[in-house]
Amino acid sequence: MKVTIVDYNSGNISSVINSFKEVAKDKVHIEVTSDLNKIKSSDKVVLPGQGSFKSCVDALNNINGLFDTLNEFAIVNKKPLLGICVGLQMFADIGYEETETKGLGWISGKVSKIDNQNGKYKLPHIGWNQLKIVKDSKIFKGIENNSHMYFVHSYEIIPEDKSVVSATTDYSSSIVCSIEKENIFGTQFHPEKSDKIGLRIINNFINL
Amino acid sequence: MLKNRIIPCLDVKNGRVVKGINFVDLKDAGDPVEQAKIYSDGGADEICFLDITASNENRDTIYDVVEKTSKKCFVPLTVGGGVRSVEDINKLLNCGADKVSINTAAVQNSKVVVESSKKFGSQCIVVAIDAKKNGEKWEIFTHGGRNNTGINALEFAKKMEENGAGELLVTSMDRDGTQVGYDIDLMSKISSKVNIPVIASGGVGNLDHLVDGIKLGNASAVLAASIFHYGKYSVKQAKEYLNSKGIPVRI
Numbered sequence: 079m080k081v082t083i084v085d086y087n088s089g090n091i092s093s094v095i096n097s098f099k100e101v102a103k104d105k106v107h108i109e110v111t112s113d114l115n116k117i118k119s120s121d122k123v124v125l126p127g128q129g130s131f132k133s134c135v136d137a138l139n140n141i142n143g144l145f146d147t148l149n150e151f152a153i154v155n156k157k158p159l160l161g162i163c164v165g166l167q168m169f170a171d172i173g174y175e176e177t178e179t180k181g182l183g184w185i186s187g188k189v190s191k192i193d194n195q196n197g198k199y200k201l202p203h204i205g206w207n208q209l210k211i212v213k214d215s216k217i218f219k220g221i222e223n224n225s226h227m228y229f230v231h232s233y234e235i236i237p238e239d240k241s242v243v244s245a246t247t248d249y250s251s252s253i254v255c256s257i258e259k260e261n262i263f264g265t266q267f268h269p270e271k272s273d274k275i276g277l278r279i280i281n282n283f284i285n286l
Numbered sequence: 287m288l289k290n291r292i293i294p295c296l297d298v299k300n301g302r303v304v305k306g307i308n309f310v311d312l313k314d315a316g317d318p319v320e321q322a323k324i325y326s327d328g329g330a331d332e333i334c335f336l337d338i339t340a341s342n343e344n345r346d347t348i349y350d351v352v353e354k355t356s357k358k359c360f361v362p363l364t365v366g367g368g369v370r371s372v373e374d375i376n377k378l379l380n381c382g383a384d385k386v387s388i389n390t391a392a393v394q395n396s397k398v399v400v401e402s403s404k405k406f407g408s409q410c411i412v413v414a415i416d417a418k419k420n421g422e423k424w425e426i427f428t429h430g431g432r433n434n435t436g437i438n439a440l441e442f443a444k445k446m447e448e449n450g451a452g453e454l455l456v457t458s459m460d461r462d463g464t465q466v467g468y469d470i471d472l473m474s475k476i477s478s479k480v481n482i483p484v485i486a487s488g489g490v491g492n493l494d495h496l497v498d499g500i501k502l503g504n505a506s507a508v509l510a511a512s513i514f515h516y517g518k519y520s521v522k523q524a525k526e527y528l529n530s531k532g533i534p535v536r537i
Contacts, residue, residue, distance in 0.1 A: 089406055090379040096357050129407035200483045202452055206289045206536040226536045230409040249288055271362050
């Protein structure tokens with residue numbers, strides 16, 4: 079089996095690579111590339127993302143054919159794809175960080191700044207917060223409700239169809255932090271930085 | 287709910303830990319990778335490396351340390367000390383650091399913070415503020431606390447937030463190494479001045495100091511070095527104590 083981490087200049091992806099390699103050991107091949115043919119021939123794809131919504135979408139669009147390849151992989155061929163942080167946010171139709179930017183449009187909805195209630199809540203939302211599991215997700219196998227995950231973000235995805243939401247977390251309000259829609263998975267938190275429990279989520283995705 | 291974080295800090299010099307934990311089962315007390323692993327296994331919410339390598343020729347040793355640590359520890363890793371440029375930040379992130387803390391360079395050239403937060407995202411840019419009280423206000427010190435810039439620490443904190451810092455690591459130079467507790471006044475003033483998280487540092491001698499840093503200083507996270515290094519307390523003990531005082535921690 080081959081799992082590909084898409085390297086599209088979306089910021090720092092070393093930790094994502096390290097964690098997937100740690101979980102995969104020698105059993106699964108972890109590829110890190112932006113090569114379209116290698117992505118097409120993968121069994122699973124991981125879409126990381128750091129920085130702003132706009133910078134990630136721009137970086138993705140800078141690689142000719144990458145958007146179409148990901149679309150074919152996840153929407154046409156329905157193969158498993160995991161978006162992490164801004165990687166998840168990009169699933170939405172539209173994002174409002176820096177300026178209004180079109181997303182991948184896989185999940186109807188938008189990405190907006192977390193309401194900090196006039197400074198009552200610090201942003202970015204940084205640190206360990208708890209998972210409120212609202213729906214059974216394949217990547218939550220062996221993960222207990224209220225488990226701690228590591229977050230760092232100032233924007234949240236707001237899907238129109240709430241049935242795609244698999245978990246939320248409380249910060250200022252109830253924030254969507256995990257999504258499962260058929261073969262598409264996404265986490266707002268960083269499983270690669272969430273210690274053993276995060277590695278379990280990665281393991282669940284690899285073993286889908 | 288969001289938990290307050292406990293961050294043990296390790297001083298690294300020429301690729302080796304200075305003042306490390308002395309555990310009997312430790313194979314090599316000077317190995318930063320092994321020390322970081324002990325902390326992350328013990329429940330540390332993040333790990334911080336402060337590179338205090340003085341000579342330029344040995345400066346590259348930190349990259350090797352970061353690379354090895356990031357393959358073993360799966361909690362966030364912050365690296366600071368001697369970070370001069372956007373290129374230095376890029377190199378540390380590529381080696382596996384999750385955040386980079388910038389001290390002197392942030393004061394001398396504010397472009398470093400602006401450019402790096404744009405390029406890599408605010409989430410990985412921590413500005414380290416070393417402040418010392420002078421009369422009624424606090425002033426910024428650089429070069430590991432040796433140079434007084436005369437810059438007002440509160441105003442500087444606000445400016446760094448505007449420049450794109452994701453967090454502030456605030457160290458009281460008056461308290462650092464004294465073990466008498468954080469400068470609570472400084473922490474709470476900076477915390478109320480900015481809307482980004484503040485990490486309190488400098489002066490921890492016991493677990494009540496950690497409690498005060500969060501409860502009175504309004505810090506989102508507390509950083510400590512020597513109380514953990516010398517095995518006075520474990521991270522686990524610290525968390526249990528904070529929990530018993532009603533502070534939300536990840537246990």
